[in-house]
Amino acid sequence: MSVESAAVHLAEHLREKEYVEIYGHHDADGIAAASIMVHALIREDIQVRLRILPRIYPHDISSGNATVLCDFGSGFSDLSDDVMVIDHHIPRFEGEFHVNPRLEGVDGENELSASGAAYTVAQHIGDNRDLAGLALLGMIGDRQLIQGPNQDIVNEGIANNFLSPGKGIPLFGRDLNEQLFTALNPMLHGISGEEETVRSLIESYTVRNETDIGHLLSDVILKISPYQNADSMVSLWGDTWHLERGAVKDAHSLAGIVDGCGKSGKGVLGAALCLRSHEYLDDAWETARAYRLRVIAAARNAxxxxxxxxxxxxxxxxxxxxxxxxxxxxxxxxxxxxxxxxxxxxxxxxxxxxxxxxxxxxxxxxxxxxxxxxxxxxxxxxxxxxxxxxxxxxxxxxxxxxxx
Incomplete structure (x- = not known):
């Protein structure tokens, strides 16, 4: 069976339901995967309940209800056979409804995340091509590569004008100051979390409100080079993605918001953005910013x-x-x-x-x-x-x- 065949089998099973409980892991991939399923099922007039959790155990699952686990569940061999799992972790679950790239010889480490697997299922529930941007959030959050099945999803998003590729600084943030101050992927030694250092750096390369990004990044790389590997330095300039339907248009920022909300215990707030609500956008930004600064402080004090x-x-x-x-x-x-x-x-x-x-x-x-x-x-x-x-x-x- 291929990933596609497993997705068709699960999609057909879900379309028969009137009510589904969806559980998502609390990181960007899990929240995006769960949100994809919420979108797809609601569009078919299927009622859903969404919960975002840091982990799940078999006894957490409500008995008697159709249940989908997103980005966790594969590791359990003792789940009820009627539970549905969309995941990319090492599989031990042997239930009938299990979509996992690893079961089909696809690289779940780098080439298909849980959100990518959920996107594949969603395409067989209905026309959900506009959700390609949510699948991309999982790829970014789990540091996956844009190749293999991931590349196919991104290409489909571009072809249908839901994703627009670009080049720039692929970091979370509303402006350059926030991108450097809260940088986590990579975390910039001596710069992340250092407010005065970031302000001084930007001022040094700004004339008449125009910042020389090239020279600024060169200086950043020089400062961090004794402490960081080549991959982290190269990643400061690269592919960026504009989400035409996103509550936040920059994919790296939205991935950072969703991840930060989830790991701050506000996973439903992150999911709300994936469901394209703008109501609590400012709260979501500030929650993610605070989370990132907590991580930076924790790393310093480890x-x-x-x-x-x-x-x-x-x-x-x-x-x-x-x-x-x-x-x-x-x-x-x-x-x-x-x-x-x-x-x-x-x-x-x-x-x-x-x-x-x-x-x-x-x-x-x-x-x-x-x-x-x-x-x-x-x-x-x-x-x-x-x-x-x-x-x-x-x-x-x-x-x-x-x-x-």
Missing amino acids: QPLKDNPFLYEIADADAISGVADAFSFDGLLNHPVAVMAPQDDFYSVSARCPQGAEKDLAAILSNLATECGGSGGGHYSRGGARIPREKVECFTAGFREACA
Whole structure:
């Protein structure tokens, strides 16, 4: 079966429903995927209920209702067979209604996200080509490549005038100051979160309200070059995307807003923007800005665990994924890294593998978390776990051994 065939099978099943409960993971990909499904089903007069969560367990799912899980669910082998899953994580779910590129030999790590899989399902529910921009949010949020099935979706969006490509600074922000001050992808060493440094930089290259972007970026690259890898520096200029139907027209900004809202516990606010509501746009911008500054502050204050170069601890559990991204994807590390933070009776963990560090984090986190009485999983190069506080030393020792 192909991804397309699995999508057709799921779409036909959904079209028979009168009411569907949709759960989305709380990052940009999960919220975009869930929002795509909300759009597609409402257009067919199917009632929906949407919930955005940081994680899900089988007991969270309402019994007796048609349920779709977006960007999580694949990792469970004990879900009810009638649950529907749209995901791109390592698959263990064996239910009949499961759309996941990995099941069909497609690269779910880089070439099709959950939102891309949801877009494929939506096309077989009705004409939903205008949702290509939402699929793009997942690609940006999960740092995927515009190739393979992702390229097909983007091409369709361009061909139908829903996406317009351009060149520029592909960073979140309403202006250049905010782009540099809140930069997370990449996080700019010595610049992100430094208000006076950003103001001075921009003023140095601005004459009569015109900023020389080329020379400004050259200076930024010189300042960060001792601390950041080539990929992060090159990414400061590149492809940008204008969303013709977006509540926010710049795709990188909208992806950042949706992700920041989700990880701040306001996932429905992010989803509202994906559903093209402008009512709470200012609140969404400010929520995302505040989240990004929290991540930057957490990264600055992260403490390496004694004798364990693979692990860092921070105080803010909501910031662990952003800090892990910054350390592994933007810095000079050549080994896996995990960032952890206390949260209630658990430690939350987010782990990443920088390019060239070949470790299967999905397997490591799943196996190690199970050994330590928790849960974990994810992708080959990125994943997460929750570990009981009393078992945290079991996890840290095991992670060091697995990644050495």
